[in-house]
Amino acid sequence: MRTTLTLLLVCCCQTLFAQNDTDLTLSDLRHAELQMTALVNSHSLEMHDARNSLAVAEYDLAVFNSFGQSETAKTLALDLFLEQDALSNAIEELEQLKIMYDRNNLADVTAQMVLDRAERSLLRQQISVELAQTAIAKWEQFGMIHQQRELNDAVTSAKLNLAYLEAEHVSSRFELNREIDDIKLALAEIRAETNNE
Amino acid sequence: MNSLIAVTLLCCSSQAQQLEAAEQSCQTAIERGTNFLYRQQADNGGFSLNTDPTLHDVWANSEANRSWHIATTSIAAMAWMAQPREATRDSRIGRVIDYLCNSPLAKRPDDWDTDNTWAYVYSLCALTRAANHEYIKSTKRSAAVKRRAKLVMQELYKYQSPMGGWAYYADETKAVTPNWATSFQTAVAVIGLLEAKKLGWAVDEHRLQVAIDTLIHCRLPDGSYTYSVEIIPRVDVGTGIDNVKGGLSRIQSCNYALFLAKQMGYETPIGEKQIKEGLQHFFAQHHYLDIARGRPLPHEAFHYNSGYFYFFGHYYAGLLLGVLPIEDAKSFFPAYVDSVVKTQHDDGSMLDFFFSASGKVYGAAFGVAGLCHARDSIKR
16 A cells, blocks of 8 residues: 555656756747747847948948048148148248338337247248148158058958857847757657657 | 299208208217216316226126227217317316326237227327317317327337237237237227327327328228238138228228328229219218127127127218218218117117126217217218
8 A cells, every 4th residue: 555655756757857848948948939029029039230330331442442542642732732822921921020110110129028029939830831831742642542441451351240140140140040959859858758658 | 844843842841941950869869878988077177987897898808898998988078079168068077188198008918919909090180180189289288188198109110010900809929919900990990190290299100101001001902901910811702801891990090091191192993983982982881880899799780790880980081081072971961870870778878788887978979979070061
C-alpha cells in the first residue's frame, strides 16, 4: 500500500515538473520571437539611416564638384577684392585728410593723432590684404584637396557602413533564428517525453 | 474781363487777410512767449533751469546742464533783444547780460563731452547782439560785454577741430581738441564770430576763414549740408540724414552763416536765390520736422530727424526771411507763423524735445526770437 502511494506521488511530481518545463520553454520561445521582431525593426531603421548618410555624402560631393569648389574660389577672390578696396579707400581718405588738415592749418596734437591712427589702420589693412591673398593660395594648395578628400572619405565611409550593416544584420538574424530553432526542438523533446511517460 | 478783375481783387484781399491774421497771431504768440520767459528768469538774471538736474535729467553731469543753461539763457536774451525797447524788458535784458558776463565760464563736462561749446557759441551770439543794444550801451555795460566775448572766443578757439569746425562730443579721439565737427554748430560759431568782427572786435581771422570754408565744404549739391564735417561729403540716398529731408534745419543755419559771411566780403555760394530755395525746402518738407517734434529719442524720426531740430531751424528760418525781398518774405510768413504758433502751450512755452530742464525755455526763446525776426521781415 505504502509502495503504491509512493509510486503515485512520484508520478504526479513528474507530471508537474514536465508541465513546468514546457511552460518555461514556451516563454523562452515567445521572448526570442519578440526579439526577432525588434531586431527586424531596428535593422530597417539602421539601414534607413545608413542609406540616408550615403545619400547626403554623395550629394555634398556632387555639390562640391559641380559648383562648391569654384564658388569657394570666387568668394576668396571677392574677399581679396574687398580688402584691396578697403586699402585703397584708406589710402585715399588719409590723403584727403592730410589735404584738409593742411588747408585748415590748425596744427595741433589731435590732427597728428588722427593721422597716426589712420596710418596704423592702413598698416592693419595691408595685413588684411596679405591674409586674403594667402587664403587663396592656401585654398588652392591645401584647402581644396583636403575638402575633396573629406567628402570622398565621407562617401566611402557611408558605403562601407552600409555594407557592414547588411552583413551584420544577416548574421544577427541567423543567430537569433538558430536560437529559436533550438528552443522549438527543446519544446518538442519535452512534449515527447511527457507523452511517453 | 470784369470777372477776372473781381477774382484778382478777391485773391489779393484773401492774401492780405491771411497776412493780417498771421501778423496778429504772431504778435500774440510773441507776447505770450515773452511773458513765459519773464516768469522763468531768476533773481541772478539767468534762468533757473538746472536747480536739481540729477533728479529729472537724462544727463546727470552738472556741467553739461550748466552749458545748456547758459546757451538757453543766451537764446532767451536774444529773444528779448529782438523786440522793440521797453523799460521792463530793458531791465531784464540788463540782468541777463550781467549774468552772462559774470557767471563762471562753462567747463568741459567730460573727456567725451564738449557740450560747453554750446554755451560758448550762443553766449557769443548773445553778447554781440548786446553790444549793439541801446540799453546795454546806455548803461555802460559795453566794456564788460566785449571783455566777456573775448574770453568766450578764446575758449571757443580751443575747441575748433582740425576738421575746421565745432561739435559737442569728442568720443572719437577723447583728445584735448576734438576731431569731430558738425556743420550746424560751426554755423552758429561763424555767425557769432562774424557779428564780433562787425563790431570791430579782434577775431582770429584764420580760424574764421577756415570755419567758413568748412561750411562751404559741407554744402551738398541738393542744397543741404552734411551733419558732420566729412572728409568726402556726399548726399545720402534712402533714409539717410545727409540730404534735404534730414537737413531742413541745418540748411537754414548754414545758409544764414554763409550769407552773413558773403555780406562781409567772404566768398561764399549763398545768395538770395539759395536762401529762397532753402526756405522752399523747409516748408515743402516741413512734415519731417513735425513728425520728429516731441519724439523722445534723438534721431528716431524719418531721415534721422530729432525733435530738437525744430526750433533751431525755425529760428534761423526767421532770420533768413529778413534777408529776402519783402514780397518773398510775405509769401513765407503765414506758413512760418503757423508752424511756430501751433506749438505754443497754454503757459506760453514751446517744446520740441524732452531733453533737459531747459527744453521749454529754449523752445520758447527760439520760437519768440524767430517770430520777432519774421515779423520784422515784413515790416521793412
